[in-house]
Amino acid sequence: MQNPILKPGKKNHLSGDFSHAEVTLANRNNGTLLETLNYDVTPTGAHYLLNHFDVPYVADDTDWQVSIDGEVKHALAINLEQIKALATKTNTSKTLRVTLECAGNGRANVSPRWPSQPWQMEAVGTSDWHGMPLKHLLDQTALLTSCTELVFHGADHGIDSGQVHNFARSLKIADALHDDVLLVWQMNNQPLLPQHGFPLRLIVPGWYGMASVKWLNRIEAIDHAFDGVQQTGTYVYRKDSDDAGIPVTTIRVKSLMVPPGIPDWSSRKRLIKPGPVVLTGRAWSGKGVPISKVEWRCDDDQWQEATLHPLKATAANEHSYAWCKWTDEWHATSGKHILSCRATDANGNVQPVEPPWDQAGFGNNAVQTVEVWCDNY
Amino acid sequence: MQNPILKPGKKNHLSGDFSHAEVTLANRNNGTLLETLNYDVTPTGAHYLLNHFDVPYVADDTDWQVSIDGEVKHALAINLEQIKALATKTNTSKTLRVTLECAGNGRANVSPRWPSQPWQMEAVGTSDWHGMPLKHLLDQTALLTSCTELVFHGADHGIDSGQVHNFARSLKIADALHDDVLLVWQMNNQPLLPQHGFPLRLIVPGWYGMASVKWLNRIEAIDHAFDGVQQTGTYVYRKDSDDAGIPVTTIRVKSLMVPPGIPDWSSRKRLIKPGPVVLTGRAWSGKGVPISKVEWRCDDDQWQEATLHPLKATAANEHSYAWCKWTDEWHATSGKHILSCRATDANGNVQPVEPPWDQAGFGNNAVQTVEVWCDNY
Numbered sequence: 088m089q090n091p092i093l094k095p096g097k098k099n100h101l102s103g104d105f106s107h108a109e110v111t112l113a114n115r116n117n118g119t120l121l122e123t124l125n126y127d128v129t130p131t132g133a134h135y136l137l138n139h140f141d142v143p144y145v146a147d148d149t150d151w152q153v154s155i156d157g158e159v160k161h162a163l164a165i166n167l168e169q170i171k172a173l174a175t176k177t178n179t180s181k182t183l184r185v186t187l188e189c190a191g192n193g194r195a196n197v198s199p200r201w202p203s204q205p206w207q208m209e210a211v212g213t214s215d216w217h218g219m220p221l222k223h224l225l226d227q228t229a230l231l232t233s234c235t236e237l238v239f240h241g242a243d244h245g246i247d248s249g250q251v252h253n254f255a256r257s258l259k260i261a262d263a264l265h266d267d268v269l270l271v272w273q274m275n276n277q278p279l280l281p282q283h284g285f286p287l288r289l290i291v292p293g294w295y296g297m298a299s300v301k302w303l304n305r306i307e308a309i310d311h312a313f314d315g316v317q318q319t320g321t322y323v324y325r326k327d328s329d330d331a332g333i334p335v336t337t338i339r340v341k342s343l344m345v346p347p348g349i350p351d352w353s354s355r356k357r358l359i360k361p362g363p364v365v366l367t368g369r370a371w372s373g374k375g376v377p378i379s380k381v382e383w384r385c386d387d388d389q390w391q392e393a394t395l396h397p398l399k400a401t402a403a404n405e406h407s408y409a410w411c412k413w414t415d416e417w418h419a420t421s422g423k424h425i426l427s428c429r430a431t432d433a434n435g436n437v438q439p440v441e442p443p444w445d446q447a448g449f450g451n452n453a454v455q456t457v458e459v460w461c462d463n464y
Numbered sequence: 465m466q467n468p469i470l471k472p473g474k475k476n477h478l479s480g481d482f483s484h485a486e487v488t489l490a491n492r493n494n495g496t497l498l499e500t501l502n503y504d505v506t507p508t509g510a511h512y513l514l515n516h517f518d519v520p521y522v523a524d525d526t527d528w529q530v531s532i533d534g535e536v537k538h539a540l541a542i543n544l545e546q547i548k549a550l551a552t553k554t555n556t557s558k559t560l561r562v563t564l565e566c567a568g569n570g571r572a573n574v575s576p577r578w579p580s581q582p583w584q585m586e587a588v589g590t591s592d593w594h595g596m597p598l599k600h601l602l603d604q605t606a607l608l609t610s611c612t613e614l615v616f617h618g619a620d621h622g623i624d625s626g627q628v629h630n631f632a633r634s635l636k637i638a639d640a641l642h643d644d645v646l647l648v649w650q651m652n653n654q655p656l657l658p659q660h661g662f663p664l665r666l667i668v669p670g671w672y673g674m675a676s677v678k679w680l681n682r683i684e685a686i687d688h689a690f691d692g693v694q695q696t697g698t699y700v701y702r703k704d705s706d707d708a709g710i711p712v713t714t715i716r717v718k719s720l721m722v723p724p725g726i727p728d729w730s731s732r733k734r735l736i737k738p739g740p741v742v743l744t745g746r747a748w749s750g751k752g753v754p755i756s757k758v759e760w761r762c763d764d765d766q767w768q769e770a771t772l773h774p775l776k777a778t779a780a781n782e783h784s785y786a787w788c789k790w791t792d793e794w795h796a797t798s799g800k801h802i803l804s805c806r807a808t809d810a811n812g813n814v815q816p817v818e819p820p821w822d823q824a825g826f827g828n829n830a831v832q833t834v835e836v837w838c839d840n841y
Contacts, residue, residue: 132509
């Protein structure tokens, strides 16, 4: 019998109903609850979670070690206590409030659908991440001028596309040395949770989540383009399987609405009474580019501009990597309505109404739609 | 146009692929990651989560109030600070380590399938819950002898079966006055997370999760049988829609295995090498009844008895409401295998191999099966 794990067949797009494998992934990976968009910082545990392989079991963090090797003058192995001591000694510890989104968010709304985690719109969250800039650790190793990329290896181990590997992603040197790329050991003032990378992970603000490697245990300095499974096999925008494609990198402009009114348990459709209804939600873009406008509309009416409430700058929010709150008021009338919202960023990027085509459903930043029934119940 | 929320049609069973609505629920509700069964206490945020309606937004807990009314001598309204002060004054604060499971866990493995949250086997978790026994709060009100049940009302509000209501469940007086039924304000030594009932919830050890009402804001003493939607409309074992049924109450005996080896990302099938493989997992039953035996088998081989490792009794674990760890070793041979495990409790209850029939898929404690490919990769 052929082993379907090491010799997988060709993947085919799906339409209509969802497969058993998609539901297994949806049960395992966690979407946020859309009503928690009311919180500036997503409640711990309600942040979206997408793990490719099993969460490594780490009983305690005292012997967690990161090796740095390859195109460096001084290869080294350093444990977490030493990293924390370095942050203290160099006075470089840092907290950033960062909105992370899964590159596959919205995949299930692209038709036909790629067989993978069937995110609809819930793969987003905002946390306060605490650690130190990666570059201060790299200073200890002296990168050689031959080094062009850094590969970040996680301890999570498994199979994708028939290849056994640890999760690993690279960044070009210039991206990796950015002040805000952090080695992180705390989330929301607590040690990292096991499923979020305990005891050490990377946070790459402004990029989709795949760049923020969890359970980081090796940094490899290389002089060529990394071609790992998670770098060139997936997380690439492709029109079809023959397309060489473009790497998935920073987050596209997007917004979400807290579904107004009250929910029906099983359909998640919403019920409201006629009259004034507060609409609110969040909007964000990649690379810390601010949101310049959020609009919403009811059915096919004109887009209405909402009021923006950017988070006040704080130590945790100095660089605008966190989402922006928006609010407005809608006068609801009886009947069925479809509400939508769309954001525009300071670079003029605006959400499309229809999902951009990508064969694996990456980067779908199309406008969300919320079905609402208005009734004098 | 008829409003399908307030006038829903008849529900029909499903077979085969999963609907859009089922996937929306699976993305929203969180299953645990099966590898976190390695932890005695489920990592915070990896505990399963099933919320019927929206998580109420509670900015802070200082003015959270619980009213107690109905068949009581002294109706009262008491806030959380006063409840904590009462626990301190009466020296009755208490922590229990409790395994909770959703009554619908395993629903998707019952055929034909009820259209609801399509749990496969991941709706379980164990936490340290801290609060005080409910009965000490009830002492303040003096229940009348006419009182036969207590109804616990949550702040979560929505629609099920066309009926607008707050989530509410009742317990018979004798069950509610049990020493281990707790009013809880901490989970794993932290304030409750919003999605787990912040700032105050009930924990009813040994019962399926629906009894442990979240966002508790009213306790109603009544002299009749409560007939709320969540008491008699659902959470009832029924063979078909004409069956008067039997209420869902305590947890049925069950066990799970940490899937051995390494996972294939998208199919979640497992790959191992030939040779010795450690098998491990957890087993639990309702009402604190201890686990007496866990067995496992490969394919249709004889059942093998595993070694049990009950948690040591601690302040948080005095009453055995937490799951029991089990381990054994398997000598894996090349090829495809199906691994299973089954538990027996001290009352002689044993897991069935086939799911017990229930029309809504409640209480499915059939043995888990794990597909493993053994290969010299």
